[in-house]
Amino acid sequence: MANLGTSCNVETVLQAVNKLYHEPNTAEKEKASRWLNEFQGSVFAWETADQLLQRKHDVESTYFAAQTMRSKILYSFRELPENSHDSLKESLLRHIEQLFTMSPIILTQLSLAVCDLALQMPSWRTPAVTFIQSYGNNKESLLYLLELLTLLPEEVNNRTLRLGANRRSEIMEEMENCAPMVIDLLKACLGDEASKNEKTMGKLFKCLGSWFQLGVLPGNHVARIKLLDAPFNVLRDVVGTSNQLYEAACECICAALYATEDVSRHRDLIISLFRGTHDLRETFHTAVAHEDTDKCMNLCRVFSELAETLLEAIVSQPNDGLGDLKTLDLLLICNGHFQYEVAEITFNVWYRLADMLHDANPSMKQVFSPYIQRLIHSLVSHCQMEPDAEKILDESEDFYDFRIRVADLVRDVVGLIGTTHCFVHLFTMLSCDGSSSSWDVTEATLFVMGAIAKYIDDKEDVATCQVLHAILSLPEDTHIILKHTSIILIGELSEWISAHPQLLDPILQFLTNALQKKELSSGAATSLQHLCQTCTKEMTSHHASLVQLITVSDDLHISKQASLGLLKGVTAVLYRLSPEECRDCVRKLCVTQMEALQQIISSNTSSQGKDPIISLDRSAAIFRGLNHDSNTADVTKFICQDVFKEIWPVLNLALEKYKSENKVIERWCRCIRFAVRCAGKSVGGELLEIIAEAIALAYQTHQHSCFLYLGSVLVDVYANHPTLLKMLNAFLEPLFRLLNEEKGLENNPDTVDDLFRLCNRFIEHSPLEFLSHAACAPLLQCAITCLRHEHREANAAVTKFLRSIINCRRNEHNNEGKQIVENVIITFGYSIINQSLQACLFHIPSYLYPDIAELWWSLLERDRTMFSEWLKETLKNLPAEATLATATSEQTWAFHSQLVSSTEWKSVSYHLRDFCRLYR
Numbered sequence: 001m002a003n004l005g006t007s008c009n010v011e012t013v014l015q016a017v018n019k020l021y022h023e024p025n026t027a028e029k030e031k032a033s034r035w036l037n038e039f040q041g042s043v044f045a046w047e048t049a050d051q052l053l054q055r056k057h058d059v060e061s062t063y064f065a066a067q068t069m070r071s072k073i074l075y076s077f078r079e080l081p082e083n084s085h086d087s088l089k090e091s092l093l094r095h096i097e098q099l100f101t102m103s104p105i106i107l108t109q110l111s112l113a114v115c116d117l118a119l120q121m122p123s124w125r126t127p128a129v130t131f132i133q134s135y136g137n138n139k140e141s142l143l144y145l146l147e148l149l150t151l152l153p154e155e156v157n158n159r160t161l162r163l164g165a166n167r168r169s170e171i172m173e174e175m176e177n178c179a180p181m182v183i184d185l186l187k188a189c190l191g192d193e194a195s196k197n198e199k200t201m202g203k204l205f206k207c208l209g210s211w212f213q214l215g216v217l218p219g220n221h222v223a224r225i226k227l228l229d230a231p232f233n234v235l236r237d238v239v240g241t242s243n244q245l246y247e248a249a250c251e252c253i254c255a256a257l258y259a260t261e262d263v264s265r266h267r268d269l270i271i272s273l274f275r276g277t278h279d280l281r282e283t284f285h286t287a288v289a290h291e292d293t294d295k296c297m298n299l300c301r302v303f304s305e306l307a308e309t310l311l312e313a314i315v316s317q318p319n320d321g322l323g324d325l326k327t328l329d330l331l332l333i334c335n336g337h338f339q340y341e342v343a344e345i346t347f348n349v350w351y352r353l354a355d356m357l358h359d360a361n362p363s364m365k366q367v368f369s370p371y372i373q374r375l376i377h378s379l380v381s382h383c384q385m386e387p388d389a390e391k392i393l394d395e396s397e398d399f400y401d402f403r404i405r406v407a408d409l410v411r412d413v414v415g416l417i418g419t420t421h422c423f424v425h426l427f428t429m430l431s432c433d434g435s436s437s438s439w440d441v442t443e444a445t446l447f448v449m450g451a452i453a454k455y456i457d458d459k460e461d462v463a464t465c466q467v468l469h470a471i472l473s474l475p476e477d478t479h480i481i482l483k484h485t486s487i488i489l490i491g492e493l494s495e496w497i498s499a500h501p502q503l504l505d506p507i508l509q510f511l512t513n514a515l516q517k518k519e520l521s522s523g524a525a526t527s528l529q530h531l532c533q534t535c536t537k538e539m540t541s542h543h544a545s546l547v548q549l550i551t552v553s554d555d556l557h558i559s560k561q562a563s564l565g566l567l568k569g570v571t572a573v574l575y576r577l578s579p580e581e582c583r584d585c586v587r588k589l590c591v592t593q594m595e596a597l598q599q600i601i602s603s604n605t606s607s608q609g610k611d612p613i614i615s616l617d618r619s620a621a622i623f624r625g626l627n628h629d630s631n632t633a634d635v636t637k638f639i640c641q642d643v644f645k646e647i648w649p650v651l652n653l654a655l656e657k658y659k660s661e662n663k664v665i666e667r668w669c670r671c672i673r674f675a676v677r678c679a680g681k682s683v684g685g686e687l688l689e690i691i692a693e694a695i696a697l698a699y700q701t702h703q704h705s706c707f708l709y710l711g712s713v714l715v716d717v718y719a720n721h722p723t724l725l726k727m728l729n730a731f732l733e734p735l736f737r738l739l740n741e742e743k744g745l746e747n748n749p750d751t752v753d754d755l756f757r758l759c760n761r762f763i764e765h766s767p768l769e770f771l772s773h774a775a776c777a778p779l780l781q782c783a784i785t786c787l788r789h790e791h792r793e794a795n796a797a798v799t800k801f802l803r804s805i806i807n808c809r810r811n812e813h814n815n816e817g818k819q820i821v822e823n824v825i826i827t828f829g830y831s832i833i834n835q836s837l838q839a840c841l842f843h844i845p846s847y848l849y850p851d852i853a854e855l856w857w858s859l860l861e862r863d864r865t866m867f868s869e870w871l872k873e874t875l876k877n878l879p880a881e882a883t884l885a886t887a888t889s890e891q892t893w894a895f896h897s898q899l900v901s902s903t904e905w906k907s908v909s910y911h912l913r914d915f916c917r918l919y920r
Contacts, residue, residue, distance in 0.1 A: 010051050013039065017061045040068050043079055053095045053110075059103050066095075066109035073116045074160055085121050092117065093134070100144040111147045115155045119163060119171060128152055128178045132185055142189065146203040149182060153214035164885025165917040176216040182207075183222065190230045202248040205231050209248075209255035219260055219269035228256060232276040235299065238287045243294050250298035253277070257305040263313065263322065270309065274322060277306045277330070284333060293339050300337075300345045303330040307349045315356045318367050328371045335378040340402050343382055347409050350375060354413040365416045372416045373425075376448065379406050380426070383444040385481060392484050392519055407451035419455045424463040431466075439479040446485050453492035458499035468493065468503060472510050484523050487514050491527030494534040501538045507531070508542065515549070515556055522562040525553070529562075532569030539573045546570045547585050551592050560614060564621045571625025583639045586622060590643050593619045594650040601653050612654060616667040619647070623674035633680065640678035645687060647675075652694060659698045669695075669706040673713045680717060688714065689723045696730035703738045707731075708754035715761035725769060728762070732775050739782065749791035756783060756797040763804040768817045771805070771824055780805075780824070784831050787852070788839035795844060799851040802832060806858040826866075829859060833870040834877070840912060841878075841919040849916065853909035860902065868900045887918040 016039070019032035039045055045068050052065035069092070072079070080088065092114045100107045118127035131148045135141035155161065156171055163171070186208055189200070208227070211217050222228065231249035234241055241249075257273055260266040280299055287295040307314070307327050317323035331350075335343045357365055383403050385393070393400040414422050430437060430445045449467070456464065471486040478486075490497075490507060497503055508531075514524035532539050532546070539546070549556075550570060553563045567589075574582045597615035626636050651672065658664040672691065692714060695707045708731065715724050735755065739745055745752060759779055762770035770776060786798045808821045836852045844852075860867045875892050887895070895915045902908045 010048060010055065013048055013052065013064075014057060014061050017064050021060050036064070040071055041076075045072055046080070050091060053099065056099065056102065059106070062099065062102060063106050063109065066099075066106045066113065070109050070113040070116065073113050073120070077117075077120050085117070085123070089114070089117060089121070089124065096144050096148075097141070100141075100147075107144055107147055108151070111144065111151050112155065114148060115152045116158075116161060118152065119155060119161060119167075122167065122170070126174050126178050128175065128182060132181055136185055142200065143203065146200075146207050149185075150203070150207040150210045153210045153216070156214060159920060162885045162920055164887075164919055165914075166888070166891075167885060172214075172216060175211075175214060179211065179216050179218060180221070182211060183217065183225070183227065187225060187227055190227070198242055198245045201230070201234070202245050205234075205245075205248040205252040209252040212252070212255035212259040215259050217259065219256075219266035222256075223268040223272040226272075228253065228272060228276065232279070235280055235302070236283050238283055238290060238292060238295055246295055247298055250302055253302050254305045257302070257309045261309055263310070270322065273306065274310070277302055278326065281330060281333065284330075288337065293342065296334075296337055296339070296342050297345060300334040300342050303327075303334055304346050304349050307331055307346075308352065311349065311352055311356065315353070315360075315364075325367075325371070328368075332371065332374050332378065335375060335382075340382040340399075343378065344402065344405065347405065350409060350413055354416060357416055369417045372413050373422075375413065376410060376417075376422065376426075379410060380444050380448050382406065383447050384440045385443065387438060387440050389440070389481060392481055392523075403447065406448070410448055410451045411455075414452050414455075419452050420457040420460050423449055423452055423456045424460065427463045427467055439482045443479070443482040443485045446482070446489050450485065450489040450492045453489060454495055456493075456496060458496045460496075461500065464493065464496055465500075465503075468497075468507070472506055480519050483514070484520055487511065487520060487523040487527055491523075491530035494527070494530035497531065498534040498538075501535060504531070504535060504538055515558075518557045521556045522559040525556075525558045525562040525566045529565040529569035532566075532573045536573050536576050540576045543570075543573055543577060543581075543585060546573060547588060550589055560617070564617055567618055567621040568625045571622055575626060579635050579638050583643065586626065586639055587643045587646070589622050590619055590647050593622075594647045597654055598650050601650075601657050612658060612664055613667045616654070616664070616671045620667070620671040620674050623671070623678045626678050636678050637680050640675065641680075644675045644679045648687065648690070652690075655694055655698060659702050659704075662704055665698075665702070665704045666706045669704075669710040673710055676713055676717050685718075685721060685723065688718055688721060692723050692727040696727050699731055700734055703734055703751065705748070705750040705754040708735075708751065708758050712754065712758040712761045715758065715765055720766040720769065724762075725766070725773065728758070728773075728775065731758075736778070736782075745786055745789060749789065749794040752786050752789060752791070752794040753797045755779075756786070756794075756801040759783075760797070760801040760804050763801065763808065767808050768820060771808075771820050776824070777827075780828050781831075784828065784835045787832075787836045788843035790844055790848075792848065795848050796851055799836075799855045803855050803858045806855075806862055825859075825862070829866060830870040830873060832859065833867070834874045837871075837874050837878075840916050846913065846916065846920075849913050850909045853912050854905050856899070856912070857902075857905035857908050860900070860908070864900060868896070871896055871899060885919045887915065891915070891918060 013036075016032045016036050019028055020036060023029045023032065039048075049065040049068040049072070052061055053069070056062055092110060096107065096110045096114065099110065115127070118124050124130070128149060131145055131152075135145040135148075153175060156163075156168065156175065186204055189204055208231075231252045234245060234249040235253065238246075253273070253276075256269065257277075260270045260273065263270050280302065284296060284299045284303075287299060307330070310322050310327055313321070313323040314325065314327060315323075319325050331346045334346050337343060353368070357368060383406055385399075393403070426445055426449050430442060468490070471490060474483060474486060490511065497507065508528075511524045511528050511531075514520040515528075528549075547570065550563075550567060553566065558566070570589075571586070574585045577585070593615040596610075597612055597619075600610040600612050600615070603610065623640065626639060651668065654668055655665070658668065676691070692711070695710055698704075699707045711724075711727055711731065714727070718724060735751070738748060738751065741747075759770070780802075783798045783801055786794065789795045789798065805821070806825060832855065836855060840849055840852055856867070859870075875896055878892070879886070895911060898911045899908060902911065
């Protein structure tokens with residue numbers, strides 16, 4: 001492939017495109033792809049893409065040229081001199097006129113290019129008017145006119161286009177001014193018989209929806225001229241309309257509903273939408289009768305969007321005007337559809353309704369109670385499995401995910417009717433069916449009951465007792481899925497059972513029997529975990545059996561996740577024993593895991609399927625379960641210190657064998673982390689030195705970020721032990737080598753996160769030693785560079801580290817210490833402000849702004865005058881090119897004034913957010 005610097009002619013590009021699409025050799029195809037990507041980033045691409053568009057060689061090369069032109073305008077617009085903008089505009093419009101019949105995707109790319117150009121050309125006033133005046137009188141140009149008018153409002157909020165708030169405000173004003181002209185065009189087209197083919201109608205609806213989404217259409221005027229009659233008429237015609245046009249009409253109505261959330265401002269429009277949507281009730285039944293699920297889903301989206309828009313009116317004025325509760329009836333009709341995918345569309349409305357009524361008085365909740373009851377009944381029906389199902393649902397199945405979402409929804413809405421009341425009602429409903437109820441109906445009901453069982457009143461002792469008695473009395477031939485759901489329900493009732501311990505023994509016997517069956521063992525282990533955690537005192541008498549159960553869990557086919565959960569529950573029980581008994585049991589559990597790990601390490605055969613991660617995860621779960629609060633720290637240390645020393649040699653062997661395997665080492669570090677937290681300083685400096693040396697040595701050859709994380713835990717536990725700075729020294733050389741690679745920072749966000757977590761621990765525990773360390777300056781410089789890191793956790797770790805330095809506890813230091821801290825802040829203060837503002841304006845997402853604001857607030861609180869000077873210098877150096885989104889001079893210095901006078905960090909955050917919008 002030719003070098004871009006010497007050859008970038010049309011023929012070369014055509015050859016590369018041809019290879020990309022037709023070359024059978026994968027390596028050559030990838031080579032062509034890389035070359036074309038490089039070409040698109042070059043300055044030659046402007047002219048060559050234009051020549052390719054003129055040539056119209058074939059669809060593939062013409063599409064590539066159109067896509068290149070759009071990409072250049074979107075990402076590299078500043079490469080063009082301002083005096084070339086008009087000629088580019090004319091050229092692109094000419095290409096659209098000549099190529100619109102060649103391929104729809106070419107038309108879309110060229111239209112996007114024109115729209116992106118228009119939005120970045122302040123000299124091009126009201127581009128929508130230009131399009132209408134140029135193409136509005138020619139029926140042959142209607143399709144590409146509608147494409148341009150559809151994409152223009154969509155691109156206004158494309159954040160890749162760095163228009164800035166000032167330019168966007170200008171554009172919005174222009175779009176609002178030309179909106180009546182667009183409405184007139186669409187009205188005329190919808191009334192023209194020649195335009196009433198499906199393709200044109202679909203484009204008209206999409207265009208109207210696009211302008212609604214932008215929020216600039218005069219809604220009440222749209223209602224008065226009955227512009228929405230056309231999409232509503234399409235929605236009413238279930239039988240005679242294609243799915244594509246039906247969906248376009250649905251999108252249009254949904255966009256109109258979305259645009260009318262300010263009901264008072266768009267009163268006429270929302271009334272029109274309200275009536276039109278409610279008229280679709282019978283249409284939905286027709287779609288159900290024709291088994292047209294796609295159209296049912298579209299109608300359900302319209303119903304749900306109406307309910308979302310009117311939810312405030314429905315809650316504040318139920319059954320009055322726009323608050324008519326018949327809107328909720330529309331949703332319940334959808335919930336009654338036989339396909340759960342239709343019902344699921346309504347879920348967000350019910351979530352919001354429950355949230356809005358959370359603090360309402362009982363009489364208000366009573367108004368909505370019948371609707372919630374009907375909702376829950378419909379959800380029970382949707383949770384029913386196929387009667388001929390034989391296997392327990394797998395977590396990878398879509399229906400499993402749906403049932404989880406149902407459980408979440410039921411938990412959210414049940415507060416409106418009362419959890420205990422709902423639980424009892426469901427059981428009563430099941431009891432009334434008696435023996436006539438099929439297994440799938442019973443199972444679905446118990447599943448929904450399980451979703452709320454944790455929250456029922458433990459004083460309710462009739463229905464719940466009957467439920468448990470029925471489960472414990474299930475015959476041996478009960479359907480396996482029903483039995484599994486019943487077992488899970490027992491675990492969810494663990495809080496209630498803890499208040500009724502007399503039932504515990506028969507329940508334990510039932511779960512013990514279930515553990516013997518492969519299909520039920522994991523569910524039984526999970527329920528046993530819940531009982532261990534809620535009935536810890538009562539379960540201590542069974543501690544020996546529980547420990548034995550853990551040792552044979554693999555033989556019982558308990559899943560990895562359930563096994564870890566059971567360990568968590570068992571350790572909670574063991575912690576209620578005497579320290580000596582607990583220590584002996586913990587030792588037995590840990591030694592069992594280490595014996596298994598030792599066997600895997602010693603084995604040279606990888607085909608046995610043995611996984612060291614299992615033993616490491618289980619050991620971590622044991623120590624984590626013992627890691628209680630500071631009030632019991634001494635007891636925990638007594639239990640764990642000797643156990644940790646005993647198992648360390650095996651753990652050290654595991655590190656040596658698996659140090660190249662990232663997943664294993666992550667689990668290894670996690671295990672050590674919890675063990676160290678439990679044992680604390682009681683294991684002594686000797687073991688600390690061994691651990692620190694081991695991970696530092698392993699890091700020389702394998703830069704797993706979890707070693708840095710474990711280092712931060714050691715610093716947190718052992719504070720200012722001299723071994724820890726030696727560990728840091730050992731980390732630095734391979735660490736900086738990794739981060740200094742090309743894109744080293746971007747490609748290793750976990751390393752950045754864990755590195756500055758480690759540094760922050762040093763600041764917390766050994767601030768002066770760290771700040772006077774030779775590595776402090778390069779680490780600070782690295783942190784400042786990382787302020788533009790887009791990774792959330794990495795950026796948060798960096799800002800927290802810098803904040804810790806700024807907020808260093810000055811009162812605890814001597815004069816020399818105070819001077820060290822001051823020197824660090826004076827040296828790096830301006831760089832922190834400059835780099836963090838650059839990051840906010842041009843690199844990081846807006847959700848990271850609050851972290852930067854807190855960082856600035858720390859500097860501002862420490863020295864307001866110095867902060868003001870640093871910020872002033874930073875603002876002076878901001879780019880001010882005419883084609884780049886910028887703030888005006890007045891806005892810039894108003895921002896400076898507001899920031900310097902801020903009295904809390906939240907004000908800093910708000911001002912920073914508003915200022916950044918001027919550049920985005």
